[in-house]
Amino acid sequence: NSKVIQTPRYLVKGQGQKAKMRCIPEKGHPVVFWYQQNKNNEFKFLINFQNQEVLQQIDMTEKRFSAECPSNSPCSLEIQSSEAGDSALYLCASSRQTNSDYTFGSGTRLLVI
C-alpha cells in the first residue's frame, strides 16, 4: 500500500483536451516530484516542489504542463492540451529532501486518443 496517493489511476483524453491528475505526498515529506514513465521505461523528470515552491522544472513543463502543490491540498499536474505523445504513466514521488529516498505513488496512466 503506497503512502503516496495518486488519482485517478487511469485517464483517457482526446487530443487537445485537458488532463489533470492529483497526488497526496507521504506525511512529513515536503519535497514532491513528478516524472513521466513511457512504455520504454524511460523516466522523464517534469517538475519538483519543496513546500509549495517550484525547485526545478524542464522546458516542456513550462509550455503545456502546469503543476502546483498548494498547502493543505493535493498536488496536481495538468496538461493543457493533450497530445498522443503524452500517453504514459505519470508518477508522483515524495521525499524528506531532494537527495534522499523517494516514495512513489502507483501512478496515473494517461491515454490520449
Place this chain on the structure above:
Amino acid sequence: QQQVRQSPQSLTVWEGETAILNCSYENSAFDYFPWYQQFPGEGPALLISILSVSDKKEDGRFTIFFNKREKKLSLHIADSQPGDSATYFCAASESGTYQRFGTGTKLQVVP
C-alpha cells in the same frame, strides 16, 4: 543523453541463484544511488540505496557493490525467489537535484 545505463535489459535466473544487475553512470558528481523495484501496474518502490562514500551495502538478500573510480555499481540478489520477478531501476543524483533513472532490468526468476 542517458546519464544512467543499465544492463542487461532482461535477465532470467533459476530460483536460488544469484541475480546480478548492472548500472553505470556518467556524472562524477552523483553521490546517491538508490535501486527501485517495480511490479506491473504499480509505482517503483525503494529497495536499497548507497552513498558514494561506501563501496558496499547489504540488506538481507540484496547487496549493492559500488566502484566510484569506474562509475559502476551492481545489485546482487542472492537466493532469488519467484516473487523477486520484477523490473529493477538504478537511479542516481547529486545533492539538491532530482534522481536520474536507468531504463531498468526486467528480472524473471524461474521456479
